[in-house]
Amino acid sequence: MKYSELYNFVGKDGIDGFFIFYTAILNGMDVQRMPGQLLLINNHRAPDSKTSFVHSVAQSTRLSTTTFVLQKRFRRVLFQQAKVSMPKAATFSFSSRKDPVKYANKIGYPVTVKEVFGENPSFSIRGVQNKKELFSAMRKVRRHLPVNSPRAPSSYAQTINLGSAETVDEDKRIKSHRSRFIVEKQLDGDFYRVYVIGGRASFVVKFDSNSLQVVESPSSSINRLAETAVASVPGIKNAAVDIVEDENKSVYLTEFSERLLPPVMSVEEDFFSNFGQLYQSLLEYEIGLVNGTFSSRRKRATYVIEIKGVSNIPKFTESFLALVNALRLEQRVSETCNIFGKIKFQISGSCFDVAIALENLLETQNITHLQLCRKRIIKKYSLF
CATH class of the missing domain: 3.30.470.20 (ATP-grasp fold, B domain)
Incomplete structure (x- = not known):
C-alpha cells in the first residue's frame, strides 16, 4: 500500500496513534493495544522484563486525563508566567452577549473563537470578521462535543464534569450556558x-x-x-x-x-x-x-495476534479475511472461542499493511484488547 492511501483506512484524528503503533511493529516490539489509542509496548527479547512502556494519545484515553483536563485559560497563565508571547485573548461564558462583542471590538477583528475545555488542539472557528459571525462561532463552539460523534474520546466526559456542565438542546448534548470559551486576536x-x-x-x-x-x-x-x-x-x-x-x-x-x-x-x-x-x-x-531497547527492525515479518472482546466470531472472521485479502497479506486462524469472544491467528506481510489491517479492525469492530507479537525466527545451523 502507498502512504497516499492511508486516509482510506485511518481517520485523520487517529494518525498519531496509528504511526506509534506502526513504528512499534516496525521495530519488532510486542504490543498490547486497547481502546482509545492506549498501547503497552515491550521487547520480546526480554520477556521477563518488569518494565514496559505505555503510550497513550491525549484526548483518547483516561490515562491522559491529568494533562488533558487542564483548562486552556490555566495554561495561558502558565505561559504568561514563562513569558511566552501569545495573541491577546479573554474568556467568557456562553450566557454573555455584550462582553464578547465589546472585547472583539477592542482587540480588533478578525478573531478566533475557541473552546476552553475539550480537545487538544482546540476546536476553533477562525476568521471571525464581525458581530454576526462572532455569535455564529459561539453557537458552533457551544454545540461542539466529541461525545456527539461516533468516535467519542473516553476522557472527554471527565473533562466536562470538572467544570463545563452540559445541557440538552434539540436532543443533542451541548455545553451549558455556564461553560466558557475564548475570544482570541487572530494574527496574520x-x-x-x-x-x-x-x-x-x-x-x-x-x-x-x-x-x-x-x-x-x-x-x-x-x-x-x-x-x-x-x-x-x-x-x-x-x-x-x-x-x-x-x-x-x-x-x-x-x-x-x-x-x-x-x-x-x-x-x-x-x-x-x-x-x-x-x-x-x-x-x-x-x-x-524506561531503559528499554528495540528489537531488530524489519519491514516484513510474521505476527501472532490475539484479539479479545469479539461479539460475533464468524462475522468478524469474514470481514477480517476480506480486509487481509485486499491488502494481500497471508493469514492463518489458529484458535477461536465464541464463549469468551477470543480469536488467535497468524498474519504475514509488510509491517505497514499489518498495522493498517489491525488499525481498521480496531476502528470498525467492538474489540476490547489486541495483543501482537512478532514471530521469532529460529536459525538452524549445520554441523557439517
Missing part, C-alpha cells in the same frame, strides 16, 4: 508547527490550510518559544506547538497540544516519510526513559 503571518520531543524542538513544518513544507533550519526564536512553552507545563515533555511569525519576525504561540498530529491532511509521499521519522524519534525517546 507565517504559521509553523513545532514538534517538541523530550523538551527539544526536533521537527518543524510551515503550513497553511492546504499544504505544508518541512523547515530544515527554523529560526532560533521559533524553536525557543516552543521549547519554553513545553517546559512551562508540568508533566509535559512532548507536544506540538503552533506558532505564528508576523511581518516583524515576532513570534506568538497560538495552540499547544500533547498530540503530535499533522496540521493538515496530505497525500504526499515525502510528508509521510518525514512524519515517520518524527514518530520514530518519539518512540526512541520514550522507550529510552
Whole structure:
C-alpha cells in the first residue's frame, strides 16, 4: 500500500496513534493495544522484563486525563508566567452577549473563537470578521462535543464534569450556558508547527490550510518559544506547538497540544516519510526513559495476534479475511472461542499493511484488547 492511501483506512484524528503503533511493529516490539489509542509496548527479547512502556494519545484515553483536563485559560497563565508571547485573548461564558462583542471590538477583528475545555488542539472557528459571525462561532463552539460523534474520546466526559456542565438542546448534548470559551486576536503571518520531543524542538513544518513544507533550519526564536512553552507545563515533555511569525519576525504561540498530529491532511509521499521519522524519534525517546531497547527492525515479518472482546466470531472472521485479502497479506486462524469472544491467528506481510489491517479492525469492530507479537525466527545451523 502507498502512504497516499492511508486516509482510506485511518481517520485523520487517529494518525498519531496509528504511526506509534506502526513504528512499534516496525521495530519488532510486542504490543498490547486497547481502546482509545492506549498501547503497552515491550521487547520480546526480554520477556521477563518488569518494565514496559505505555503510550497513550491525549484526548483518547483516561490515562491522559491529568494533562488533558487542564483548562486552556490555566495554561495561558502558565505561559504568561514563562513569558511566552501569545495573541491577546479573554474568556467568557456562553450566557454573555455584550462582553464578547465589546472585547472583539477592542482587540480588533478578525478573531478566533475557541473552546476552553475539550480537545487538544482546540476546536476553533477562525476568521471571525464581525458581530454576526462572532455569535455564529459561539453557537458552533457551544454545540461542539466529541461525545456527539461516533468516535467519542473516553476522557472527554471527565473533562466536562470538572467544570463545563452540559445541557440538552434539540436532543443533542451541548455545553451549558455556564461553560466558557475564548475570544482570541487572530494574527496574520507565517504559521509553523513545532514538534517538541523530550523538551527539544526536533521537527518543524510551515503550513497553511492546504499544504505544508518541512523547515530544515527554523529560526532560533521559533524553536525557543516552543521549547519554553513545553517546559512551562508540568508533566509535559512532548507536544506540538503552533506558532505564528508576523511581518516583524515576532513570534506568538497560538495552540499547544500533547498530540503530535499533522496540521493538515496530505497525500504526499515525502510528508509521510518525514512524519515517520518524527514518530520514530518519539518512540526512541520514550522507550529510552524506561531503559528499554528495540528489537531488530524489519519491514516484513510474521505476527501472532490475539484479539479479545469479539461479539460475533464468524462475522468478524469474514470481514477480517476480506480486509487481509485486499491488502494481500497471508493469514492463518489458529484458535477461536465464541464463549469468551477470543480469536488467535497468524498474519504475514509488510509491517505497514499489518498495522493498517489491525488499525481498521480496531476502528470498525467492538474489540476490547489486541495483543501482537512478532514471530521469532529460529536459525538452524549445520554441523557439517
